[in-house]
Amino acid sequence: MTNxxxxxxxxxxxxxxGEQPPRGTQVIKLNSNENPYPPSPAALAALQNIDxxxxxxxxEPFGGEFRQAASQVLGVPSDWIIVGNGSDEVLSMVxxxxxxxxxxxxxxxxTYVLYRTLTxxxxxxxxxxxxxxxxxxxxxxxxxxxxxxxxIASPNSPSGHVVPSDDLRKLASELSGVLVIDEAYVDFAExxxxxxxxxxxxxxxxxxxxxxxxLAGLRLGFGVANPKLLDGLFKVKDSYNIDAIACAVATAAxxxxxxxxxxxxKVKASRTQLTSDLKELGFRVGNSHGNFLLTQPPERNxxxxxQKLKEQKILIRYFKQPGLEDKLRITVGTDEQxxxxxxxxxxxxxxxx
Ligand SMILES: *Cc1c(COP(=O)(O)O)cnc(C)c1O
Numbered sequence: 322m323t324n325x326x327x328x329x330x331x332x333x334x335x336x337x338x339g340e341q342p343p344r345g346t347q348v349i350k351l352n353s354n355e356n357p358y359p360p361s362p363a364a365l366a367a368l369q370n371i372d373x374x375x376x377x378x379x380x381e382p383f384g385g386e387f388r389q390a391a392s393q394v395l396g397v398p399s400d401w402i403i404v405g406n407g408s409d410e411v412l413s414m415v416x417x418x419x420x421x422x423x424x425x426x427x428x429x430x431x432t433y434v435l436y437r438t439l440t441x442x443x444x445x446x447x448x449x450x451x452x453x454x455x456x457x458x459x460x461x462x463x464x465x466x467x468x469x470x471x472x473i474a475s476p477n478s479p480s481g482h483v484v485p486s487d488d489l490r491k492l493a494s495e496l497s498g499v500l501v502i503d504e505a506y507v508d509f510a511e512x513x514x515x516x517x518x519x520x521x522x523x524x525x526x527x528x529x530x531x532x533x534x535x536l537a538g539l540r541l542g543f544g545v546a547n548p549k550l551l552d553g554l555f556k557v558k559d560s561y562n563i564d565a566i567a568c569a570v571a572t573a574a575x576x577x578x579x580x581x582x583x584x585x586x587k588v589k590a591s592r593t594q595l596t597s598d599l600k601e602l603g604f605r606v607g608n609s610h611g612n613f614l615l616t617q618p619p620e621r622n623x624x625x626x627x628q629k630l631k632e633q634k635i636l637i638r639y640f641k642q643p644g645l646e647d648k649l650r651i652t653v654g655t656d657e658q659x660x661x662x663x664x665x666x667x668x669x670x671x672x673x674x
Contacts, residue, residue: 329444336438339638349661351652352636354478354506354613356535356588358655360570361580364536367573368566375565383555384543384563390572391543395515400548403555406562408505408529408542411554412472413439415525415544418553419499420445420469427468429459431479431644433503436472445469451644456482456607464495471496474503476510479640479650481609489514493521499550500524505542506611508533508585509592515545522547525554532612534574534581541571588612592653598663599651602670613652619670623649629669635662 324331339353359365384404392399405411416439420426426440427448440447448466450459456477463471471492475484493500502514504526517524525546531537541563544554574581596606596614603619618626627639627649638650653659 327444329441333438333441336435340636342636347634349635349654349658351654351658351662352638352650353537354532354611354652355537356532356584356612357653357658358535358584358587360535360539361574361577363577363580364534364570364574367569371566371569375569378565380561380563380565380568382561382563384568384571387541387543387563387568387572387575390576394575394578395545397515397518397545401518401545401551403544403546403551403558404563404568405542405544405558406564406567407531407540408503408527408544409435410540410558410562411525411527411542411544412436412501412503414554414557415470415499415501416440416443416445417557422446424469425466426470426472427463427466428472429463431640431642432472432474433478433505434640452480456480458484458488460488460491463492467496467498469498470501471498472501472503474505475514476504476506476610478506478611478613479615479638479645479648481506481607481611481613481615483510483512483610486512486514486517489517490520493517493524496523498523501527503527505529505532506613508581509589509612510610518545518547522549525550530571530574533585534571535584536571536574539567539570541567587655588653591656591659594656595651595653595659595663598659599666602663602667604666613650615648615650617648618666621670623647626666626669630662630665633665635665637662 342348387404388399388402391402420443422444425446425448428436429452430449450462473484507513518526525544527544529542599606599616605617607615624639
């Protein structure tokens with residue numbers, strides 16, 4: 322076939338999302354870090370109240386209603402907030418606005434695979450720097466690289482660790498480019514880097530309603546940054562990136578903090594229980610501040626267990642990637658789901674009957 326594509330697009334691999342089985346498939350789905358609990362009743366009520374007239378008209382282009390609500394919750398002015406079709410879109414806006422061929426995009430590894438995909442699309446240069454032992458940030462190397470964009474996920478995926486705020490502050494002050502702090506899992510952690518946004522104009526914090534708020538299917542995420550930084554991002558965003566339904570439902574969801582906090586508390590309790598159950602089976606389990614665990618099985622290889630669980634309709638995540646081949650990432654489900662998983666693993670390891 323004639324090659325129609327830009328050379329960087331021709332050369333790049335597609336992003337491989339976690340498996341998303343068709344609706345109604347009977348599976349225990351612990352592979353995409355979705356929240357096991359339903360969205361807030363207030364969000365579902367907002368969905369019921371969508372008026373056809375809202376759909377006839379174009380939506381408000383900046384998700385203004387959601388920005389107001391998020392501004393209340395976070396205690397930052399609403400013009401410090403940019404709304405995206407999932408936080409993935411906000412990440413994409415940062416790359417499109419700030420990185421170009423010849424510029425470096427830098428991040429520690431392993432981390433969220435989409436950073437690589439977005440950078441390849443943009444034909445900017447990629448510099449991946451390995452985390453040091455025990456998830457220590459390669460701070461000096463990241464500073465020396467001085468990327469046009471530097472991505473840090475905190476809590477990180479798949480490791481679940483939080484990057485110390487002193488390290489983030491040091492990065493923010495030393496880098497001349499943009500520091501993206503991806504807080505997709507912050508709802509399950511004890512700390513946030515929100516303060517840094519107010520101190521450093523080159524920092525953008527990325528949040529999502531997909532994980533903490535049980536709204537992965539809605540596609541709504543947002544960034545928090547100094548309006549000077551957001552100015553550039555607004556230039557590259559799609560004109561009507563936030564649909565009227567997503568805006569109304571997300572506004573209700575973020576306003577209902579009590580419900581989100583209650584779900585998060587349940588997930589955190591289950592995370593503790595699942596950690597100890599897996600350790601009992603001989604798994605090594607890292608300390609996680611997300612709604613997932615990165616774990617190393619005792620004997621059989623990780624890929625084998627992943628495949629066997631899949632045959633039993635239990636989906637978890639396996640990354641065939643340096644440093645991760647011997648590990649599994651397991652989303653924390655309900656206690657009931659976690660128990661089924663633990664029983665299946667125990668059987669596969671021949672530890673029962
Ligand atoms: C899930 C995830 C996202 C994307 O979330 P969406 O808002 O659903 O696009 C971003 N960053 C990390 C690290 C994630 O794990």
